[in-house]
Amino acid sequence: MGEATDIVVVGAGNAALCAAIRAAEKGSRVTILEISSEEEKGGNTAYTHGSIRFAYKDGRQVRALLPEMTDEEFDTTEFGTYTKDQFFDDLCRMSNYRTDYDLASIMTKKSYETVQWLTEHNVRWIPIYGRQAYKIDGKFVFWGGMVMEAVGGGKGLIEFLHNEAKRLGITIHYNTAAIDLVTINRTIKGVIVRSKGVERTIECQAVVLASGGFHANIEMRTKYLGAGWDTVHTRGCKYNVGDGLRMAITLGARTTGNWSGAHAVCGDRYLADYKEGFQKLSFPFGIMVNKNGKRFIDEGADFRNYIYAKVGREILKQPDQCAWQIYDAKTKPFLREEYNGRHVSKVTANTLEELAEKMEGIHAENFLQEMELYNAAVDRSIPFNPNQLDGKKTTGLAVPKSNWANPLDEGPYEAYEVTCGITFTYGGLKINKRAQVIHNDWTPIDGLYAAGEIVGGLYYDNYPGGAGLTSGAVFGKIAGEQASLYSEQRKSRITTNN
Secondary structure (H helix, E strand, O other), X not given: OOEEOOEEEEOOOHHHHHHHHHHHHOOOOEEEEOOOOOOOOOHHHHHOOOEEOOOEOOHHHHHOOOOOOOHHHHHOEEOOOEOHHHHHHHHHHHOOOOOOHHXXXXXXXXXXXXXXXXXXXXXXXXXXXXXXXXXXOOEEEEOOOOOEEEXXXXXXXXXXXXXXHHHOOOEEEOOEEEEEEEEEOOEEEEEEEEEOOEEEEEEOOEEEEOOOOOOOOHHHHHHHHOOOOOOOEEOOOOOOOOHHHHHHHHOXXXXXXXXXXXXXXEEEOOOXXXXXXXEOOOHHHOEEEOOOOOEOOOOOXXXXXXXXXXXXXXXXXXXXXXXXXXXXXXXXXXXXXXXXXXXXXXXXXXXXHHHHHHOOOOOHHHHHHHHHHHHHHEOOOOOOOOOOOOOOOEOOOOOOOXXXXXXXXXXXXXXXXXEEEEEEEOOEEOEOOOOEEEEOOOOEEXXXXXXXXXXXXXXXXXXXXXXXXXXXXXXHHHHHHHHHHHHHHHHHHHHHHO
8 A cells, every 4th residue: 555644745845844734733644745855955945044024013022922032132122013004015015016915915914823823833033133123322123024033044944843843743755756746537636756766656635835936947947037047046945946836737727926027136146056145135235336337226225125136137137147236344334144154256455446456347447437426426414324214315326326325435345246146936826815726717726735935926026025934834824724624524525425
């Protein structure tokens, strides 16, 4: 007799584990299929900082998720508020109002209770001091709707969730790929898997696909995203090649969302693919120029976590698909921790003229002229405040800088060479409010659910930082619960018929 279980979850990242944990606590037998080794587990989640976006009324609601936070720490921290309406409005605004309103509404309304649920399942959190709040006048003030991350970052979150899965008796098969879905009359019956070159079938009542998008599939990237995307840096999990999408689409699953769009950040030009430390995201406090020595974006258009996921696409349009980030002695203290990594394409100099000589391929004359124009255009009457949209802007430039525009005129200077890096893709499967995968005829495929980056319809053109873990957790939890309910109903019908 072959292997059998109630629910098979394809993937072992945040969304997959939330689905598995929820199904198990509802009483189902659950088997997780992870194509990677145990050491590489976690999918794209392992490549994140573990930051999660959620709605909250006030700082006390946040503190309830941080049992180790002291009174002194709380008194010197201003979390502010981030309501469900604000979260929903961010999703709508940043997708140019194309987001699936039903999914966006569920995600924002259930965000806090889902983080509470994760906390109850032994996930530990810490405030994101430094990246999301700077200490001004003795107090940390958070901005941008994101205040908390898992202890140990994305890898820490994965460890917490895997430990919880093991505690609940969930079976995890590593080095095991899902090859195909077994169906009869468009109803899930099992999954064909391959491990160590041997194929076998695992029988089940329901399947949750949580295997990510296709960012690591060069052919699919070029087909759907367009020219140039075959050569961009691949930042996230190397196993996210669209296999889950392929299996579902073969069954007639409906696709939706921004298939020509992706989460694309800027990062170190020469770091190898699938390595940590790629991102270079402090650009709002400096400027970026292309190889012609010209600025090409408003670096201070909004808080970093509202614009960073689309900056990579703009760099892709520049000569040689690269750019330089420029900082001086005043702005260097605001650089994030990744600027101190071992793999950093950086040059330093005491003068801008010397810096231009060291920046390989830069049009030095244009660059120095651009720096002169930028510094002269900064409104020095407006105070600088990194914790808010301070309105410290430039005037008279073809490409403005709307906030945090400090003159870069104090050596030593630093320049970081960056390029475009893709993290995940926005197009995916159509699901309903119960996380059921929808067929092309607009009816659910019986027994098939999806969560995480494989789901389309939430993000278009842009993305608010931390929302990926939120959507994965919210719809992973829903998918696990609904798959468990469906599994019990099927088993009940089988028992009745017998």
